[in-house]
Amino acid sequence: DINTVKLLIDIGNTHTHIGYWHSSRVINCRIIKTESLLKNLDNLSYKSLEDIYLVSVISPETHKRILKKLASYTKTSITEIKSSKKFMGVTNGYINPRQLGNDRWACIVGLSLKYKKSLCIVDCGTAISIDFVKNRLKHAGGYILSGFSGYSSSFSYAHNLKNLKLFLPKSNKKKFTIAKSTREAILEGYSSMIVSTVEKSYKEFSASQIKKPILIIGGGYGETVSKRISIRNIYEPNLVLKSLGSIANHS
DSSP: OTTSEEEEEEEOSSEEEEEEEETTEEEEEEEEEGGGHHHHGGGSOOTTEEEEEEEEOSOHHHHHHHHHHHHHHOOOOEEEOOOOSEETTEEOOSSSGGGSOHHHHHHHHHHHHHHOSOEEEEEESSSEEEEEEETTTEEEEEEEEOOHHHHHHGGGGSTTTTTOOOOOOOOOOSSOOOOSSHHHHHHHHHHHHHHHHHHHHHHHHHTTSSSOOEEEEESTTHHHHHHHOSSOOEEETTHHHHHHHHHHHHO
16 A cells, blocks of 8 residues: 555664665655664654664664564564575575675565566675566576675775775766875775776676666665666665565565
């Protein structure tokens, strides 16, 4: 029912994304630090909720405390998305399905149900994941790359670079530039590494499909990747929340 309201919660290692699903779109989206999630739950609106859809990648202990606190605010049913062999007609491509991150599985299922076509899903979060879905709702597997934190920390072992302060700015530049400083060289190198990997893996997967897969990009660094990549793509700033909403629509 498009008139109902559902609470969507994506609990990540660093940040938690929260939004409400109404009329097939995410509204009132907010981002908070996961470490302060418990004390922020009382700031949410629980009125007129039909369901809560939740995905989490944090420790079981903290996860249980969050569920207990949610239950103290509302009697609304909570649907947790956990990686499994098959869910809502979508097949997991991992040999051990439980090893696939719950957030990745939520995106794979939600976007598969929405588009019903072959997909390449890129989520640029704490880590960068690339997942492929065949046109019959079958996950083919994927890749995981280091996020910027891991990438930048690798330079701390180099004597001349260990004191270099690095942060990942959002770039509106569509083209790469040859850097003229060490800091810019590291930042451009990161962007080039991610974009090149996505383009190469997309083209290899595309060659095995009858029709070109839809390329969907999300996550905090996703906007920069979306602008710089040469392949036509869809940028989804609230990738996991929209995927949870899609699952809610098909439930």
